[in-house]
Amino acid sequence: MAKIHELDDLDRQILSILMTDAKMAYTDIAKQLQVSGGTVHVRMKKLEEVGIVKGARLEVDEAKLGYDIISFIGIFLEKSSLYEDVIRQINQIPEVVNAYYTTGNYSIFTKIICKDTDDLRKLLSEKIQAISGIQRTETLIALEERIDRPISLDVKNTQDR
Amino acid sequence: MAKIHELDDLDRQILSILMTDAKMAYTDIAKQLQVSGGTVHVRMKKLEEVGIVKGARLEVDEAKLGYDIISFIGIFLEKSSLYEDVIRQINQIPEVVNAYYTTGNYSIFTKIICKDTDDLRKLLSEKIQAISGIQRTETLIALEERIDRPISLDVKNTQDR
DNA sequence: GTTGAAAAATTCCGCCG
């Protein structure tokens, strides 16, 4: 479930560009990388086929939509065997945007985006704490998002012009 | 820095669709929502102008690219006045994909994606710990990402057909 | 990997409710 396919430098360059701007036209990328538009198309098709490219998401300013609170909630389970069940229930909560199975302090670690502190309070007391199998939670509130970017692929030749 | 613009239901429906699939053609969205392609175009332009739409990112399977370790690192600062300086230095580390200023236990909370545990170890000891102003760090390693999705906008009328 | 041409989507503009 994590097979590494052979990618050449062109693949990585195309990915690098689209990872920060998925809407850029293939013809523009082609110009930038000095290849034909057809080539970019073929590469992307291959990358989609092997599952490296899973799709594209619009980046929105959540705060401008009224979602002001980003928080991380660490969840301790009563028994680790409850993991699947708890994840299933957490999945029902729309405000949860990420959930990870983790080592260390917590069993499950989640990222949550909600409208205000009242929303968060209700979410914790009425939704999260209500899930059976959860022992206790720890909440971390983010005041400011300072870095948000994709991973940077290292590309050998950046001698494009 | 968080002004809420008036969005109608059509705006929210368009956003909802593109937030999960930014590559969907405007004409397809138009068909789905029973409006003309031109209308979708005008709405998106407005959403971009007011900054609600910031861009689009390709979603990639990091594991297939060899990036197997997702970890969260909480950073304690010696003095909170060092915040800006430390963020600036963290920003230089390509593996850092997110950084937040937080309340609670930590001062800075980061999400990091790297290739393997050895990479992570080096990152911690050679890059993070080397930043002056950092007192200590706490690391959380994610074994499995189970939920990864955008926020869900509530749309009044979903009577599209 | 390229070229070129058909099909489709984007983008713009004048018109209508």
Next chain:
DNA sequence: CGGCGGAATTTTTCAAC
């Protein structure tokens, strides 16, 4: 004014080389 329809321009997509 907000939405519509159509036309010009670009882009995507695919074949043959």
